[in-house]
Amino acid sequence: MKIIILGAGQVGSTAAQQLAGEQANDVTVVDTRDEVLRDLQDRLDIRTVSGNAAHPSTLLAAGSKGADLLVALTSSDEVNMIACQIAWTLFRTPTKIARIRSGDYYGRPELFGENSIPVDLAISPEQLVTDYVERLIRYPGALQVLEFAEGRVLLVSMRALKGGKLVGHQLQALRSHIPNTEVRVAAIYRGGQSILPEGDTTIEEHDEVFFVAARDDMRLVMKEFSAEEAGVRSVVIAGAGNIGFRLAHALEGRLRVKLIERNPESSRRAAERLHNTLVLTGNAADEDLLLEENIDDADVFVAVTNAEEANILSAMLAKRLGARRVMALINKQSYADLMEGGQIDIAISPQTITIGALLEHVRRGDVVRVHSLRRGAAEAIEAIVHADERGSPIAGKRVDEITLAEGATIGAVVRGSEVIMPHHDTVIEAEDHVILFLTDRRHVGEVGRLFQAGTHE
Amino acid sequence: MNLAMVQRILGLMLLMFSLTLLVPIAVSFGFADDHHQPFLSAMAIVAGVGVLLWLPVRNVRRDLRLRDGFLIAAVFWTCLGFAGAVPLYLSDLPGLSFTDAVFEAVSGLTTSGATVIVGLDDLPKSILFYRQQLQWLGGMGIIVLAVALLPVLGIGGMSLYKAETPGPIKDQKLTPRITQTAKAMWAIYALLTAACAASFWLAGMDGFDAIGHAFSALSTGGFSTRDASLGHFDSVAIEIVATVFMFLGGVNFALHFYALRKREPGVYWQDTEFKAYFWIVASVVAFATVYLWLDGEYPTFGESLRHASLQVVSMQTSTGLLTTGFADWPGALPPLLMALTLICGCAGSTAGGMKVIRWLIVFRQGVCELKQLVHPSAELPVKIAGRPVPQRVLNAVAGFFAMYFIIFAALMFLLMIFGLDQVTAWSAIATSINNTGPGLGDVAWNFRDVPDSAKWVCLIAMLVGRLEIFTFVLLLTPAFWER
Numbered sequence: 001m002k003i004i005i006l007g008a009g010q011v012g013s014t015a016a017q018q019l020a021g022e023q024a025n026d027v028t029v030v031d032t033r034d035e036v037l038r039d040l041q042d043r044l045d046i047r048t049v050s051g052n053a054a055h056p057s058t059l060l061a062a063g064s065k066g067a068d069l070l071v072a073l074t075s076s077d078e079v080n081m082i083a084c085q086i087a088w089t090l091f092r093t094p095t096k097i098a099r100i101r102s103g104d105y106y107g108r109p110e111l112f113g114e115n116s117i118p119v120d121l122a123i124s125p126e127q128l129v130t131d132y133v134e135r136l137i138r139y140p141g142a143l144q145v146l147e148f149a150e151g152r153v154l155l156v157s158m159r160a161l162k163g164g165k166l167v168g169h170q171l172q173a174l175r176s177h178i179p180n181t182e183v184r185v186a187a188i189y190r191g192g193q194s195i196l197p198e199g200d201t202t203i204e205e206h207d208e209v210f211f212v213a214a215r216d217d218m219r220l221v222m223k224e225f226s227a228e229e230a231g232v233r234s235v236v237i238a239g240a241g242n243i244g245f246r247l248a249h250a251l252e253g254r255l256r257v258k259l260i261e262r263n264p265e266s267s268r269r270a271a272e273r274l275h276n277t278l279v280l281t282g283n284a285a286d287e288d289l290l291l292e293e294n295i296d297d298a299d300v301f302v303a304v305t306n307a308e309e310a311n312i313l314s315a316m317l318a319k320r321l322g323a324r325r326v327m328a329l330i331n332k333q334s335y336a337d338l339m340e341g342g343q344i345d346i347a348i349s350p351q352t353i354t355i356g357a358l359l360e361h362v363r364r365g366d367v368v369r370v371h372s373l374r375r376g377a378a379e380a381i382e383a384i385v386h387a388d389e390r391g392s393p394i395a396g397k398r399v400d401e402i403t404l405a406e407g408a409t410i411g412a413v414v415r416g417s418e419v420i421m422p423h424h425d426t427v428i429e430a431e432d433h434v435i436l437f438l439t440d441r442r443h444v445g446e447v448g449r450l451f452q453a454g455t456h457e
Numbered sequence: 458m459n460l461a462m463v464q465r466i467l468g469l470m471l472l473m474f475s476l477t478l479l480v481p482i483a484v485s486f487g488f489a490d491d492h493h494q495p496f497l498s499a500m501a502i503v504a505g506v507g508v509l510l511w512l513p514v515r516n517v518r519r520d521l522r523l524r525d526g527f528l529i530a531a532v533f534w535t536c537l538g539f540a541g542a543v544p545l546y547l548s549d550l551p552g553l554s555f556t557d558a559v560f561e562a563v564s565g566l567t568t569s570g571a572t573v574i575v576g577l578d579d580l581p582k583s584i585l586f587y588r589q590q591l592q593w594l595g596g597m598g599i600i601v602l603a604v605a606l607l608p609v610l611g612i613g614g615m616s617l618y619k620a621e622t623p624g625p626i627k628d629q630k631l632t633p634r635i636t637q638t639a640k641a642m643w644a645i646y647a648l649l650t651a652a653c654a655a656s657f658w659l660a661g662m663d664g665f666d667a668i669g670h671a672f673s674a675l676s677t678g679g680f681s682t683r684d685a686s687l688g689h690f691d692s693v694a695i696e697i698v699a700t701v702f703m704f705l706g707g708v709n710f711a712l713h714f715y716a717l718r719k720r721e722p723g724v725y726w727q728d729t730e731f732k733a734y735f736w737i738v739a740s741v742v743a744f745a746t747v748y749l750w751l752d753g754e755y756p757t758f759g760e761s762l763r764h765a766s767l768q769v770v771s772m773q774t775s776t777g778l779l780t781t782g783f784a785d786w787p788g789a790l791p792p793l794l795m796a797l798t799l800i801c802g803c804a805g806s807t808a809g810g811m812k813v814i815r816w817l818i819v820f821r822q823g824v825c826e827l828k829q830l831v832h833p834s835a836e837l838p839v840k841i842a843g844r845p846v847p848q849r850v851l852n853a854v855a856g857f858f859a860m861y862f863i864i865f866a867a868l869m870f871l872l873m874i875f876g877l878d879q880v881t882a883w884s885a886i887a888t889s890i891n892n893t894g895p896g897l898g899d900v901a902w903n904f905r906d907v908p909d910s911a912k913w914v915c916l917i918a919m920l921v922g923r924l925e926i927f928t929f930v931l932l933l934t935p936a937f938w939e940r
Contacts, residue, residue, distance in 0.1 A: 264836075267836045268836050268838065270836070271835075271836035271837065271838050271845075272838050272840075272844075272845040275840075275843055278828075278832060278835050279835060279836040279837075280832060280834045280835050280836065281834050281835075281836050282834045289834060292832075292833070292834075293832065
């Protein structure tokens with residue numbers, strides 16, 4: 001697939017890295033900053049073009065003729081939209097994805113379409129991150145909460161801790177613990193290494209467990225792996241930028257929310273637009289301020305300012321002062337690896353979250369949802385089983401008849417409105433939505449082929 | 458300052474006012490009460506003065522400045538007080554002194570409804586009608602009427618309009634053109650008045666009383682054509698009609714406008730000020746009903762509810778149409794009802810007082826201050842309906858409160874100097890500055906027994922209150938007169 005990425009910022013370069021890592025893709029990256037491009041080209045096997053991303057000449061130089069996918073990720077919404085418009089008008093690029101930050105545009109889906117602004121998918125990283133954090137807050141204890149099948153199936157990862165009923169027991173004990181609930185443990189990571197979960201695998205403390213269950217059963221299942229956490233009642237957010245503001249707006253109806261912002265101008269603007277949030281002007285890494293605002297009573301502290309170092313520091317400070325769970329927005333992968341699981345409970349990586357949404361469109365049409373896991377090493381995908389007169393590689397087969405790539409497991413099957421946890425004798429039907437977990441994403445192409453119709457060997 | 462222009466507009470407006478005297482003349486002939494003479498003479502005098510003012514400067518054409526608007530409003534309302542007094546002074550039937558005539562006219566025009574006349578039942582119909590008409594003209598604002606009818610005022614009309622319409626936020630125009638806005642306001646006002654008159658008539662009043670009391674209720678004035686006010690009719694139906702329309706008179710007319718244009722009554726409930734207004738009225742009615750009932754003032758709960766609701770709504774909207782009165786009610790109720798008139802109706806209504814919105818803003822500001830003590834670094838904007846109130850408005854409201862209470866106190870002490878007792882003095886000023894009418898003590902029903910000096914103080918309070926303090930106080934500041 002020929003892919004053009006406009007903008008080599010955080011998300012742009014991560015996307016380039018992920019996409020170029022798949023053999024089938026030819027990636028071209030466009031940016032105005034030569035040195036950034038040079039650096040990127042040194043690291044990755046991609047082509048780079050320097051110039052204004054919205055100019056037809058630049059797009060032409062980037063090979064828009066014959067490109068399959070245009071991903072506009074520059075920092076300007078307007079440039080992104082115009083680039084998509086030009087790519088469509090001049091080059092008929094079939095799929096166009098644009099990052100749209102401003103809620104004013106994003107909140108009006110009717111703006112985007114064939115007859116208006118030709119953007120096939122508008123991605124708002126801020127909105128994606130907000131939703132992501134909101135889900136984490138809703139399921140205290142979870143490290144990651146991912147939705148499939150319109151939110152009816154959840155993939156949750158959490159750390160097994162003392163107090164969890166299953167900790168120290170074999171996986172098959174789940175059946176007797178919660179007899180009427182269907183759960184699939186998709187993967188277990190112990191000390192950074194993935195272990196294939198079998199019935200006789202024993203869950204140990206500090207294991208990171210990925211499991212799939214229906215949304216309504218989630219709370220019950222989570223108790224198996226860690227002592228039940230009290231519900232979240234109060235949240236402190238540091239940073240009233242796009243993410244902080246949206247998060248406060250989404251949470252303020254249900255929870256007590258405090259929002260700390262350093263810039264008085266931004267905090268005033270936030271205070272004017274929020275209704276039940278207490279907006280504080282000050283530095284989130286200021287110990288006195290945090291103590292004054294009873295940080296030790298906070299159930300969750302989320303640092304989402306633009307400066308990741310500040311996020312790390314304020315989250316660590318909040319943890320030390322007694323906040324129950326702290327999360328920090330961290331862009332740099334090395335920082336995230338360094339911090340997560342230590343003094344910071346959850347490192348939120350905006351790139352990983354955004355990439356998932358991007359990948360859904362890069363994969364062929366049968367893949368409806370992709371979530372990048374463990375910083376892109378693993379992947380969870382939701383794909384539709386297609387069949388035509390020549391049949392399909394998996395439709396009509398029992399689960400134990402399907403040869404999956406190494407490290408891939410089938411997590412759940414959604415048939416119509418029904419959520420099925422597959423056993424070895426479950427038969428996959430055409431049009432099922434299958435949720436797969438891949439501990440090694442290098443096998444993603446292999447797995448994807450299973451879902452295409454008529455690819456029988 | 459553009460004195461020639463001010464003079465010209467003043468002349469034109471006096472001419473316009475003289476034309477309104479045609480209506481009582483018609484009433485006089487209609488009822489054959491043989492009392493048209495004072496109105497004819499008054500018309501000639503007022504029109505004559507108007508022409509004299511207008512003739513020398515009739516060709517002056519200049520745009521009105523903001524300052525001119527304040528000056529015109531203040532001077533015109535004062536002149537109007539005297540002009541309105543002319544027919545009452547000339548007429549021999551109530552036999553009013555000069556002071557009493559001016560007091561009665563100002564009381565009517567400012568929609569206060571405090572009267573010095575006893576024996577209304579025996580007065581000629583034309584005089585009675587004239588008093589009601591004065592209130593009706595003053596209710597929506599005679600300057601607003603002038604803006605609507607006299608296109609001569611042109612663009613500068615907005616500054617006039619601002620000087621007369623009540624409320625802290627005056628920049629809302631209902632329509633792009635100020636003349637149309639003024640016309641819309643008057644049209645709705647007339648429509649509601651007609652509806653009220655028809656309801657009174659259906660509830661059993663005769664045509665004359667129905668129209669008279671409709672004028673009084675919608676303008677939240679309070680003059681009645683009867684000595685015993687609404688109590689004369691002793692009819693539950695009439696009292697319900699009066700309560701409903703007084704309540705409507707206390708609502709922002711912009712809301713009536715939107716509700717009518719969109720044909721959707723939901724508009725009212727979306728308005729924060731209306732909600733506050735409604736809940737204040739509802740809770741005080743409930744409180745007063747229970748209080749009266751438990752105290753045994755009225756034998757039954759229904760009877761308590763009946764009297765409580767009319768009296769409370771009447772005071773809350775600064776109307777002053779009463780049945781039983783409330784001065785003799787037990788304990789906390791009389792001062793509570795007097796205090797209610799300080800809050801009064803919504804901005805942009807015909808009611809007087811300080812307006813619900815100002816209290817709401819001040820109250821929320823207080824709540825924010827309290828929060829700020831607990832969270833010193835919190836950012837706490839004062840919000841109404843989810844929108845932050847601009848600092849400019851906050852300052853204006855705080856300034857208004859300060860001015861209001863300083864003037865209130867000064868005038869009250871003046872009344873005590875003139876020999877009124879404490880209760881009479883404070884209630885007389887409260888009832889005057891809020892354009893309400895009835896007070897406590899010696900002024901519970903009328904102002905007849907108050908010394909002339911005190912009457913002048915009260916009528917100044919009425920004018921100051923009608924133009925919401927600032928307009929008049931402004932004229933006393935040197936900055937206003939500096940070029």
